[in-house]
Amino acid sequence: MTEEQAFERLQKVLARVGYGSRRVCENLIEDGRVTINGVVATLGDKIDPSTARIEVDGGLAPVAPGLVHYLFNKPAGVVTTALDPQGRSTVVSYFPETPRIFPVGRLDLQTEGLLIVTNDGALAHDLMHPSKGVDKEYLVAVTGDPSPATIRRLREGVDLEDGRTAPAKVSRVAEGVLRITIHEGRNRQVRRMCDEVGHPVQRLVRTRIGGIGDASLKPGEFRTLTIKELQRLAGAISSSSESYGQVDRPVEPEVGN
Numbered sequence: 001m002t003e004e005q006a007f008e009r010l011q012k013v014l015a016r017v018g019y020g021s022r023r024v025c026e027n028l029i030e031d032g033r034v035t036i037n038g039v040v041a042t043l044g045d046k047i048d049p050s051t052a053r054i055e056v057d058g059g060l061a062p063v064a065p066g067l068v069h070y071l072f073n074k075p076a077g078v079v080t081t082a083l084d085p086q087g088r089s090t091v092v093s094y095f096p097e098t099p100r101i102f103p104v105g106r107l108d109l110q111t112e113g114l115l116i117v118t119n120d121g122a123l124a125h126d127l128m129h130p131s132k133g134v135d136k137e138y139l140v141a142v143t144g145d146p147s148p149a150t151i152r153r154l155r156e157g158v159d160l161e162d163g164r165t166a167p168a169k170v171s172r173v174a175e176g177v178l179r180i181t182i183h184e185g186r187n188r189q190v191r192r193m194c195d196e197v198g199h200p201v202q203r204l205v206r207t208r209i210g211g212i213g214d215a216s217l218k219p220g221e222f223r224t225l226t227i228k229e230l231q232r233l234a235g236a237i238s239s240s241s242e243s244y245g246q247v248d249r250p251v252e253p254e255v256g257n
């Protein structure tokens with residue numbers, strides 16, 4: 001392919017990756033919502049999708065050819081690393097061999113629930129960067145039934161061997177079931193927090209990542225993230241967490257992923 005052939009009209013590229021019809025994408029450009037390598041785009045601009053950094057409303061647009069972004073529901077007993085020396089089932093084994101993908105972050109062997117799996121290094125880097133603090137929500141079945149005082153402790157921060165945890169959102173969903181939202185990514189953090197307050201975890205399910213959830217995705221299933229979800233993730237990456245350690249959320253009757 002010649003250099004000239006690699007360049008395509010911006011609205012065509014945006015439409016191809018799911019931002020809407022070409023007309024809709026032209027409007028995005030005309031409204032000044034699209035940048036090319038940090039400069040506001042104008043209608044008529046052409047780009048090389050494999051090298052240009054395109055942002056829409058401040059969120060990185062996945063225009064490079066071959067990028068895939070999946071939401072996976074990890075079953076219990078599946079390891080998050082690409083290769084397991086003990087021969088256990090891995091997250092990667094649920095996906096086609098090409099393109100080569102990797103999970104963003106990790107869930108413990110027995111933790112279930114949502115994991116982003118992609119070959120998009122830039123997104124993975126942003127999502128995992130400690131300073132970005134993307135919210136992750138867990139449904140947690142624990143031993144016993146934590147008291148309001150214990151829930152308050154979990155919310156305000158508990159002292160672990162690697163330091164006090166940041167304020168978290170914690171609510172009681174049912175007897176012995178909590179919904180916990182944290183934005184730190186420490187190793188086994190939810191399990192260690194619950195251990196520390198005397199209510200060891202029985203079952204741990206991640207139900208949301210940066211505002212993205214999907215109760216219809218069964219364990220072992222995956223689906224492609226939509227552009228809207230990718231935009232939401234980009235928003236979650238750039239916004240800081242507010243209202244931590246504050247008011248409880250209303251009790252929600254349903255328990256499940």
Ligand code: URA
Nearest residue numbers: 108111188189190191
């Ligand atoms: N916290 C944990 O304790 N385990 C996980 O897998 C994820 C969060």
